[in-house]
Structures are given as C-alpha cells and as structure tokens.
Amino acid sequence: xxxxxxxxxxxxxxxxxxxxxxxxxxxxxxxxxxxxxxxxxxxxxxxxxxxxxxxxxxxxxxxxxxxxxxxxxxxxxxxxxxxxxxxxxxxxxxxxxxxxxxxxxxxxxxxxxxxxxxxxxxxxxxxxxxxxxxxxxxxxxxxxxxxxxxxxxxxxxxxxxxxxxxxxxxxxxxxxxxxxxxxx
Amino acid sequence: xxxxxxxxxxxxxxxxxxxxxxxxxxxxxxxxxxxxxxxxxxxxxxxxxxxxxxxxxxxxxxxxxxxxxxxxxxxxxxxxxxxxxxxxxxxxxxxxxxxxxxxxxxxxxxxxxxxxxxxxxxxxxxxxxxxxxxxxxxxxxxxxxxxxxxxxxxxxxxxxxxxxxxxxxxxxxxxxxxxxxxxxxxxxxxxxxxxxxxxxxxxxxxxxxxxxxxxxxxxxxxxxxxxxxxxxxxxxxxxxxxxxxxxxxx
Numbered sequence: 001x002x003x004x005x006x007x008x009x010x011x012x013x014x015x016x017x018x019x020x021x022x023x024x025x026x027x028x029x030x031x032x033x034x035x036x037x038x039x040x041x042x043x044x045x046x047x048x049x050x051x052x053x054x055x056x057x058x059x060x061x062x063x064x065x066x067x068x069x070x071x072x073x074x075x076x077x078x079x080x081x082x083x084x085x086x087x088x089x090x091x092x093x094x095x096x097x098x099x100x101x102x103x104x105x106x107x108x109x110x111x112x113x114x115x116x117x118x119x120x121x122x123x124x125x126x127x128x129x130x131x132x133x134x135x136x137x138x139x140x141x142x143x144x145x146x147x148x149x150x151x152x153x154x155x156x157x158x159x160x161x162x163x164x165x166x167x168x169x170x171x172x173x174x175x176x177x178x179x180x181x182x183x184x
Numbered sequence: 185x186x187x188x189x190x191x192x193x194x195x196x197x198x199x200x201x202x203x204x205x206x207x208x209x210x211x212x213x214x215x216x217x218x219x220x221x222x223x224x225x226x227x228x229x230x231x232x233x234x235x236x237x238x239x240x241x242x243x244x245x246x247x248x249x250x251x252x253x254x255x256x257x258x259x260x261x262x263x264x265x266x267x268x269x270x271x272x273x274x275x276x277x278x279x280x281x282x283x284x285x286x287x288x289x290x291x292x293x294x295x296x297x298x299x300x301x302x303x304x305x306x307x308x309x310x311x312x313x314x315x316x317x318x319x320x321x322x323x324x325x326x327x328x329x330x331x332x333x334x335x336x337x338x339x340x341x342x343x344x345x346x347x348x349x350x351x352x353x354x355x356x357x358x359x360x361x362x363x364x365x366x367x368x369x370x371x372x373x374x375x376x377x378x379x380x381x382x383x384x385x386x387x388x389x390x391x392x393x394x395x396x397x398x399x400x401x402x403x404x405x406x407x408x409x410x411x412x413x414x415x416x417x418x419x420x421x422x423x424x425x426x427x428x429x430x431x432x433x434x
Binding site for chain 1: 270273351
C-alpha cells in the first residue's frame with residue numbers, strides 16, 4: 001500500500017468519501033433520496049411521448065438552412081438574434097433529454113433495488129449506457145455553449161466525411177495489398 | 185491543555201451518547217455501534233491507566249487501535265444491513281461491490297508485498313493502520329455510492345451514523361497521511377477537534393429513535409421481473425441514444 005505515489009489512493013478515497021457523504025446529507029435533507037420522489041414520475045414512456053419537442057423538429061434545431069437563409073438577407077442583427085435564440089432552444093433540448101435520462105434511471109432503480117433477482121452484469125450495462133449518454137449530453141451542452149448549435153452538425157459532418165474518406169482509402173489499398181500477397 | 189480539554193470533552197460526549205442509546209433503546213437497533221462506543225470508552229480508561237508507563241502504553245495504544253479498526257468494520261456492516269434490509273436488489277449490488285473492493289485491496293497488498301517483500305517487516309504501525317483505514321474508507325465510499333445511486337431512504341439515525349463514521353474514517357486517513365505523529369501543531373489539534381464534532385453529530389442524530397422511512401412496499405408486479413424492467417430501461421436508453429444522435433445526422 002505504501003508503494004503508491006504520494007498516497008494518491010488514500011487521499012482520493014478520503015476526499016471522495018467526504019464528497020459523497022456531503023451529497024448524501026444534502027440529498028436526504030432535501031427528501032429527494034426517498035421513495036416519495038418516485039410518486040410524481042410520469043408513466044413509463046419514450047422521450048418522444050414525454051418531450052414537448054417533436055422528434056422531427058430536433059434535426060431542424062441544428063440545421064444550417066435557417067442560418068443560410070438569414071445570412072442571405074445581409075442583416076447581422078437578425079443573424080445574431082437567430083444564433084442566440086437557436087442556442088437557447090438547443091440547450092433546452094439537451095437539458096430536456098438529460099432530464100428524461102434521469103427519469104428513466106430513477107424509474108429503473110426504484111424497481112431494481114427491491115428486485116430479488118437483480119443481475120449485476122445487466123446493472124453495469126445500464127449504468128455504463130446511462131453514463132455514456134449523460135456524457136454525450138454534457139459534451140453537447142459544452143459545444144453548444146462555446147461554438148453554437150450549428151457547429152455540432154458541422155463537426156459531425158466533418159467526422160463523417162473523414163470516416164468515408166478513410167474507408168475509401170482503405171478500399172483502394174485493399175486490392176493492391178491482396179494482389180501483392182498473391183505475387184509473393 | 186487544549187488536547188486535555190478535547191480528550192475530556194470527548195469522553196463526556198461518549199458517556200452521554202452511550203447512556204442516551206441505552207435509554208432510548210437505540211442500542212438494541214445498532215448493537216455493534218454501541219458496542220464500538222463502549223469499546224472506545226474502555227480503551228480510553230485503559231490508555232489513561234497505562235499512560236505513566238510508556239512501554240505498556242505503546243502496547244495498549246496500538247492493540248486497542250487495531251481492535252477499534254476491526255470493530256469499526258462491523259459498524260460498516262451494521263449500516264449496510266440496516267439500510268438495505270428492505271432492498272434485496274441493492275443489497276446484492278453492495279455485496280458484489282464490497283467483495284470487489286476487498287479482493288482488490290488483497291490483490292494490491294500481494295502485489296506490493298511481492299514487489300517489496302521487506303515492507304511488512306519494515307512498515308511501522310502507522311503505515312499499517314493507514315493501509316487498513318484506506319481500505320475501510322474505500323469500502324464506505326463504495327457503499328455510499330450504492331446508497332446514492334439506488335436512492336436508498338434513511339432515517340435520521342442511520343444517516344447520522346453513516347455520515348459521522350465516514351467523516352471520522354476520512355479524517356483518520358488524512359491525519360495518518362499528513363499529520364506528523366509527534367508534535368502538537370495546528371493540524372494535530374484540527375484532527376483532535378474533528379472527533380468531538382463527529383460525537384456531536386451522533387448525539388444530535390441518535391438522541392431519539394427516528395422513523396424508518398416507508399419505501400412504499402415492493403410492487404409485486406415488478407418484484408420478480410427484473411429482466412423485464414432492465415430490458416425496458418435498456419430499450420428506453422437506446423431510444424434516447426437514437427434521439428440524441430439524430431442531431432448529427434445529415
């Protein structure tokens with residue numbers, strides 16, 4: 001144990017424990033840790049049923065078509081207004097999505113904690129998926145705040161183009177490599 | 185002078201807490217915790233009596249210190265048993281997590297011993313206690329994480345017990361790492377003062393028996409259908425993932 005550099009594990013454990021205990025005190029103090037918090041949960045459903053934003057509109061939030069149209073008018077004030085409004089809508093959408101994810105998990109743990117036949121591997125999968133999605137929401141939120149909603153799609157398109165190009169290059173190289181193997 | 189004051193204050197608070205536990209009947213609900221408290225009181229008397237003889241005091245101090253660590257592990261198990269009695273699913277998860285922590289600690293100890301076989305011979309009592317207390321802190325950390333994730337409802341008694349004991353263990357780990365064993369500087373007094381704070385929290389939270397929150401009973405429809413619940417959750421998360429990725433689709 002002593003071989004650890006600077007007692008990183010010990011200080012991490014002590015600090016982490018203090019933090020979690022503080023969180024436990026706050027949550028239980030607010031009464032949000034109890035089962036009562038489940039009473040107001042909506043019935044099991046999908047995000048489309050719960051959210052006020054229809055899924056068809058979601059892609060519009062990040063679409064550049066409106067920005068292109070506004071830019072063509074030449075009004076910089078209108079463009080600034082659109083950017084500000086669209087950023088707020090995008091952030092509201094991300095926040096709504098992460099709230100939905102939290103609801104899903106709260107509903108799940110309310111049932112799973114009393115279950116006699118809980119499976120650890122399934123629980124780990126659920127926690128990992130939840131963590132991954134919350135991380136995506138967090139990243140989206142940061143990107144939207146820093147660069148705006150239109151940049152999100154631009155970045156995705158760039159990544160997709162890059163990926164396609166890589167596949168094309170790989171496909172181009174594959175026959176040569178294969179024929180090279182035959183020659184050898 | 186200050187350390188004497190803190191010591192006598194702590195003893196007074198321990199007596200009050202113990203007496204109150206007997207009177208309120210909480211000692212029957214948390215027998216290990218009150219047993220631990222009784223042991224701490226007894227060890228203080230023993231240490232006080234052996235104090236004039238430095239050699240005897242050293243033996244008494246370290247043997248009672250390690251016994252206290254062992255009984256402290258029992259307190260953690262008592263918290264686990266009380267908190268998760270009505271939640272078999274979470275109890276199962278906590279068992280797996282705690283076993284994992286214990287196995288990791290054993291594995292780490294074995295690897296360290298293999299890398300430095302003389303550590304066990306050279307390590308002093310402080311280093312050994314630091315290692316054990318760190319494992320204890322990680323165990324409580326993992327248990328608290330399970331409580332938080334599964335939103336386990338606590339009564340004021342159990343919440344105070346867990347927060348107090350967790351704070352005490354954290355303070356001990358930090359003091360073993362950063363506070364010099366000899367000398368009485370600021371940090372020595374800061375650590376010494378943390379124990380009466382923990383006792384004050386316990387006195388407040390364990391003054392009278394609190395109601396154990398009703399978790400609404402187990403929904404019979406869901407009780408033995410974990411796989412269905414888990415599948416539904418995974419499906420909903422998958423739906424959310426598709427919904428999220430929609431924004432990046434051309």
